Amino acid sequence: MSPRPPRRLPLGTATSIGAAVLAFTAITVAGLGSFGAFSGLTSARLAMLAAPEAVEVEATLARVGITAETLAAAGCSSGDATNVGADALAHLDTTNWNALVSADGDVRDAQAEVDRLGKLVRAGQADQEDLTAYATAKSTLATETSTRDGLLDALYDAAVADLTSGETTLLETMHGNSDRPVPLQYTVSDRTDAQWTSLRNALANIKTSGMCGEDPDTACTTLVTNCNAETEVATAASNLDSNLAGVTSALHTALGQE
Known part of the structure; x- marks a missing residue:
């Protein structure tokens, strides 16, 4: 099995998670407003008093490449999706969720410091103290990122514990290629x-030609036809057509969304 790709936090996912956490924080603050004992708590601390909501678990699974779509494409059944959701929910308890929320905050803080000092360095305004701090900040960012990624790896391992090696290999391959348009x-x-670029351009040519009522480029049509005929691609497309609805429903039910 090829090494699992780094756990990245897409901007859209980060926004969704942040919005959910802030929403919970606002509700908690409103409920505790009359209790002086809680008046000194920060929003971050208040947010860490609860286990994650179902939508937050789903969004966090997406960060490690696990969605209803990728599960279906990998050939997972509704039963597999149920196991993935249940295993993820069991793993992402209050303790592990709080650790991940804290780690995400540490990465954001470390990145902000690297960005701040980096601007000084690039502008030629950094003195020796700034240069030393910049090197330290980059080291801190690497450490905090490694800690955060370790927590995401643990979630991934727990979620796919009941899947086959073939299914997990496909999930990891899709995750590694998730930035391809x-x-x-x-x-x-x-x-x-080069092959990704050619495929992207060929798909765009076919789509644009269809919108304009024109015939697509012959070479583009041939390339896409050949890619569609690849066993892995054809199987994934068929799996999506036949399994996506059931897998989506099963995953949402396991996470408590239905």
């Missing part, structure tokens, strides 16, 4: 940068 079924296979 192509439909999901194409990300089950690895390609060179």
